[in-house]
Amino acid sequence: MGTDHGVLKNSKNELESSVLLSSRMHSVLRQYFGYTAFRPLQEEIIRDVLDRKDVFVLMPTGGGKSICYQLPSLLMDGVTVVVSPLISLMKDQVDGLEANGIAAACMNSTQSVRERRDVKTAFLENRLKVLYIAPERLMMPGTFAFLKKGKVSLFAIDEAHCISEWGHDFRPEYRKLKLLRDSKNGFPDVPVIALTATATERVKKDIISQLGLDIDPEKGPYIASFNRSNLYYEVRPKKDTFSEITEYLLRHRGEAGIIYCQSRNNVETLTRKLNIAGFRALPYHAGLSDAERARNQEMFIKDDVDIIVATIAFGMGIDKSNVRFVIHYDLPRNLESYYQETGRGGRDGGPCECILFFSRGDRFKIEYFIAQKTNEKEKDISLVQLRQMVAYCEGNKCRRQTLMEYFGEELSIPCGNCDTCLRPKNTFDGTAAAIKLIACVQELNQRFGTNYVIDVLTGSKNKKIRQHRHEKLKAHGSGKEFTKEQWRSLASEILNTGLLEVSGAQYPVLKLNAMSRKILNGSESVELVCPDGFIPETEGNPTQPAPEGKIPGKEKAGK
Structure with a gap:
């Protein structure tokens, strides 16, 4: 009893x-934060942090990651040290915390000796609750020894995907963060929370391993849903792009938006053209001075300017809730970047339209830059990621389902809020075309890439084909009903839907799989999207698209 x-x-x-x-x-x-309720997972995460447990948080942009370490810092005795990769982001976060009455500071290379001394004094006197520090500064000789003189209650590793070679923004200095757990020189008894908005299963495991996180096996990592249902996704062909963008912007006058470009030159050129066309737009890229970047960012956040034209240097941790459109003028290098950049829209829960302009020319540009890398492993990873990005653009499947699958989440039904759901493309019975492509790959002993296979199918007698005596193959010239460009579209879809495999990153060759063999022996049929300029010569018409639904750039209902 x-x-x-x-x-x-x-x-x-x-x-x-x-x-x-x-x-x-x-x-x-x-x-301190002005909210009456926690967002999903926040309360459970904060409880674990307060229980001094290691925590891994995978939460999409706008999901409220910062509160997961900022709030517990106010309930713990000591200082929360936040490792953050961008100096501009640190300043924004510190300003935001101080505005809320939370004692915060940062240590970085832009500060004067006196400023750094003041921050160190505040830390040692336990007058701070949150201290932001760049990984390079944290790893400098003497920083660990200095931190040991004060009281560190928690290490928060923001943008934790930077630690993984498989992440979209790998930074070698992040790899050294594992020294935090070193039993002799590190802080083995201080809990660590690692946070990121984008990580595949592979990246997640790498982060946990690299940081030596002791994750509670019963709870596991905290993973919020990647489904941002208020975002509309669309991919458009990159033709007459400036005209399309200006037409779109005219219909969205007064709305805030971000236009992403891959290069500084494209940012400057596009900004200039938009200004001449009468739009309030400012540039943002690493080539501008710190002061100019900060000014442009501030004007955008305060609604003094509607449009920011930026490279990927813009947006990490930007807290602007009313972004109504995110346009990708150039192809992103991978799906993680694309997801993170589009995630900067609609953070207030309101609608945001995400439009990506795609051309194969952009793909070749990125492949050229990847080829300049000296690290072979990095090169291979980048090429695989680019291939996945292109598959997303060329696919005919629900965009949201494709994104969710990439991050290991399942969306059981199409979303109804992307271009492929609202305007499915014309399709035809592509079984015969698939058989020809697969048979050609087989006859070539699965040793060649897409372009070579297409050359054989269309009957080319170029030097390489004659050298290999492949003009004598049965498959040679068997696919002349399609142009080379049409075959490229068909081959992309056949690969994207897993009917053939690609092996090798730098020198990709086509390989048969179980589905390929089922198609060859006639036990599977294939429906493919009609490539541009192709009208099927079969009875009846191709499958027609649904009535036109919501297309960004068209007049909205009720206007």
Whole structure:
């Protein structure tokens, strides 16, 4: 009886303690952050942090990652040290915290000796709750020793995907963060929270391994849904792009938006053209001075200017809730970047239209830059990621389903809020075309890439084909009903849907798989999208698209 009474008493104490903690957390949330309720997963994450557990958080842009370490810093004795990769981001975060009455500071290379000394004094006197620091500064000789003189309650690793070679923004200095857990020189008893908005399963495991996180096996990593249902996704062909953009912007006058370009030159050129056309746009890229970047960013955040034209240097941690469109003027290098950049729209829950202009020419430009890399492993990873990005653009499947699958999440039905859902493309029975392509790959002993296979199918007698005596193959010239460009579209779809495999990153060759063999032996049929300029010579018409739905750039209903 006494034992039962003791268990009940302990249980009651735990419950009271839990209720009291919840009350304190909600009080701090209201007082310092102005919210009355937590977003999904935030409360559970904060409880684990306060229990001094290691935590991994995968939460999409706008999901409220920062509160997961900022709020507990106010309930712990000591300082939360936040490792952040961008100096501009640090300043924004510190300004935001100080505006909310939270003692915060940062240490970076732009500060004067006196400024750094003041920050160090505040840290040692335990007058700070949050200290932001760049990974390079953290790893400098003497920084660990300095931090050991104060009281560090938590390390928060922001943008944690930077630690993984498989992440879209790998930074070698992040790899050294594993020294935080070193039993002799590090901080083995200080808990670590690692946070990122974009990570595949492979990247997630790499982050946990590299940082030596001791994750609670019962709870595992915290992974929020990647489904941002208020974002509309569309891919358009990159033709007469400037004209399309200006038409779109005219219909969205007064709305805030971001236009991403791959190069500084494209940013400057596009900004200039938009200004001449009468739009309020400012540039943002690494070539501008710190002061000019900060000024342009501030004007955009405060709605003094509608449009920011930027390279990927813009946006990490930018807290602007009312971005109504995100346009990609150039092809992003990978799906993680694309997802993170589009995720800067609609953070207030309102609609945001994400339009990507795609051309194969952009793909070749990125392949050229990848070829300049000296690290072979990095080169291979970048090429695989680019191939996945191109597959997204060329696919005929629900865009959201494709994105969710990439991040390991399943969306059971098409979203109804992307171009492929609202305007499916014309299709035809492509079984015969698929058989010809697969048979040609087989006859070539699965040793060549897409362009060579297409040359054989279309009957080319170029030097390479004659050298290999491939003009004598049965498949040679068997696909003349399609142009080379049409075959490229068909081959892309056949690869994207897994009917053939690609092997090798730098020198990709086509390979047969189980589905390829089923198609060859006639046990599977294939429906393919009609390539540009192709009208099927079969009875009846191709499958027609649904009536035109919501297309960004068209007049909206009720206007």
